[in-house]
Amino acid sequence: xxxPAFLDTIEQTRxxxxxRESESVFGFYFVLLFHTFGLSMLVGASAVLDLRILGVAPxxxxxxxxxxxxxxxxxxxxxxxxxxxxxLAYPTKAFTNPVFYIKLSLVAIGLITMQKIxxxxxxxxxxxxxxxxxRARSMAIWSLLVWTGALTAGRLLAYTAPYLVYGVRGG
Amino acid sequence: xxxxxxxxxLNHFPVIGTIIGLGLFLVGLSDEHQQMRRAALxxxxxxxxxxxxxxxxxxxxxVVLRKAAVSNVMxxxxxxxxxxxxxxxxxxxxxxxxxxxxxxxxxxxTRVNSAAVLLLSVVTVGLMARTGNTGGDIRHPEIGGLQESxxxxxxxxxxxxxFEPEPDKISNLMVFTKWTTAFLMDLHFIGLVLxxxxxxxxxxxxxxxxxxxxxAPLHRLLPWGLMGLGINVATGLAxxxxxxxxxxxxAVLWLKIVALGLLGANAAVFYLAGIFNxxxxxxxxxxxxxxxxxxxxxxLVLWCAVITFGRYIQVFQHSxxxxxx
Numbered sequence: 001x002x003x004p005a006f007l008d009t010i011e012q013t014r015x016x017x018x019x020r021e022s023e024s025v026f027g028f029y030f031v032l033l034f035h036t037f038g039l040s041m042l043v044g045a046s047a048v049l050d051l052r053i054l055g056v057a058p059x060x061x062x063x064x065x066x067x068x069x070x071x072x073x074x075x076x077x078x079x080x081x082x083x084x085x086x087x088l089a090y091p092t093k094a095f096t097n098p099v100f101y102i103k104l105s106l107v108a109i110g111l112i113t114m115q116k117i118x119x120x121x122x123x124x125x126x127x128x129x130x131x132x133x134x135r136a137r138s139m140a141i142w143s144l145l146v147w148t149g150a151l152t153a154g155r156l157l158a159y160t161a162p163y164l165v166y167g168v169r170g171g
Numbered sequence: 172x173x174x175x176x177x178x179x180x181l182n183h184f185p186v187i188g189t190i191i192g193l194g195l196f197l198v199g200l201s202d203e204h205q206q207m208r209r210a211a212l213x214x215x216x217x218x219x220x221x222x223x224x225x226x227x228x229x230x231x232x233x234v235v236l237r238k239a240a241v242s243n244v245m246x247x248x249x250x251x252x253x254x255x256x257x258x259x260x261x262x263x264x265x266x267x268x269x270x271x272x273x274x275x276x277x278x279x280x281t282r283v284n285s286a287a288v289l290l291l292s293v294v295t296v297g298l299m300a301r302t303g304n305t306g307g308d309i310r311h312p313e314i315g316g317l318q319e320s321x322x323x324x325x326x327x328x329x330x331x332x333x334f335e336p337e338p339d340k341i342s343n344l345m346v347f348t349k350w351t352t353a354f355l356m357d358l359h360f361i362g363l364v365l366x367x368x369x370x371x372x373x374x375x376x377x378x379x380x381x382x383x384x385x386x387a388p389l390h391r392l393l394p395w396g397l398m399g400l401g402i403n404v405a406t407g408l409a410x411x412x413x414x415x416x417x418x419x420x421x422a423v424l425w426l427k428i429v430a431l432g433l434l435g436a437n438a439a440v441f442y443l444a445g446i447f448n449x450x451x452x453x454x455x456x457x458x459x460x461x462x463x464x465x466x467x468x469x470x471l472v473l474w475c476a477v478i479t480f481g482r483y484i485q486v487f488q489h490s491x492x493x494x495x496x
Contacts, residue, residue, distance in 0.1 A: 033482040044368030059388035067381045155357040159349055
């Protein structure tokens with residue numbers, strides 16, 4: 001399948017060129033740094049919620065962790081912003097790589113799982129530990145697996161790209 | 172100041188330090204001297220950190236000395252010994268941190284932990300001595316340890332050597348398979364998430380955000396953060412060993428190591444100056460004392476610095492000149 005020409009058009013815009021080729025430390029790697037901060041908030045907060053549901057730190061009241069869902073959304077917002085900039089810098093690299101779509105799907109599944117956990121465990125006005133047990137536990141395990149998968153897919157983007165930029169083979 | 176200087180300055184600490192640590196630990200095995208055992212565990216953890224810059228500066232010294240009249244065979248032998256010693260030093264450090272955690276949770280380390288620390292530290296002392304000897308042979312052939320021409324040595328030395336990695340082979344393995352690096356970097360990010368999730372949330376609570384969380388139960392998440400740290404030390408060192416020259420002559424890697432050292436010092440202040448005991452008592456809604464907030468803020472800033480430096484390592488490869496003076 002031919003690589004669509006509009007990807008080349010995006011790559012030739014000034015923003016894309018600057019992000020890709022600037023020697024400034026505030027260029028591409030700065031965006032990548034904030035993408036890392038964002039993912040550590042998003043996945044870090046999710047992982048702590050999952051671990052708590054799975055029985056780690058049992059004396060920590062579930063209710064006191066509800067604020068972490070805000071951290072998840074802040075992390076997600078940072079990563080949508082920085083993610084768009086990263087795609088702007090290397091659109092061909094992203095859109096021609098199947099792993100990119102796998103990553104986006106896993107992020108979506110991860111967020112949906114967290115919302116389900118929130119609805120089932122944290123929006124319950126009673127928040128009783130007993131009721132939480134089996135179903136929430138399986139959701140927490142799913143969540144850990146999906147976030148690990150999303151993280152792995154994201155990392156693999158650097159190693160699996162068929163193109164670096166329009167017309168230039170990668171890998 | 173160049174890499175041979177730094178290496179010569181730091182390299183005695185792991186060799187002598189592990190002997191002192193083992194001595195303290197043996198005395199501390201008796202019930203009257205619990206504090207000695209704790210001191211030994213702290214010392215092992217510190218040495219596990221210090222050994223990392225010793226190892227990295229050793230690679231730097233090797234490159235700088237390439238032009239000098241020293242034997243490459245001897246250096247390779249020394250580096251192989253150092254890799255094995257480093258691996259056991261890090262395992263000893265990990266076991267020591269686990270022991271410190273147990274002494275917090277159940278007032279003293281378990282027997283299994285003490286047995287593990289004892290075994291690992293005895294092996295480490297031996298391997299460190301061997302590393303020191305093979306290192307000394309590079310510059311002092313007149314002492315006459317290893318015979319370079321024949322490569323012969325004592326029976327025990329030959330036995331240990333069969334376990335020592337060949338540095339060149341490892342470097343090639345990493346450089347030629349990008350998937351090894353990809354896998355290690357993936358684990359490095361999982362470790363990062365565990366650290367930020369657990370230690371980050373703990374610090375944020377002490378600073379006064381989300382005060383509804385009681386502090387002591389939150390601290391129970393720490394082993395997961397330590398596990399993340401362990402994963403990242405292991406994967407970080409493995410990636411380093413794969414392409415040592417890309418990282419040794421990298422100013423940002425050294426900044427990252429300095430930041431990690433400062434984090435260790437910050438943690439020491441937190442646990443040893445009584446601040447930890449003060450925050451353990453904090454229930455939902457309680458405000459942490461000011462010194463605790465300073466330590467928590469320092470920790471957050473330093474972890475951000477570690478992540479920032481980590482991200483920029485790739486950009487600053489070969490940022491330190493390889494000249495010999």
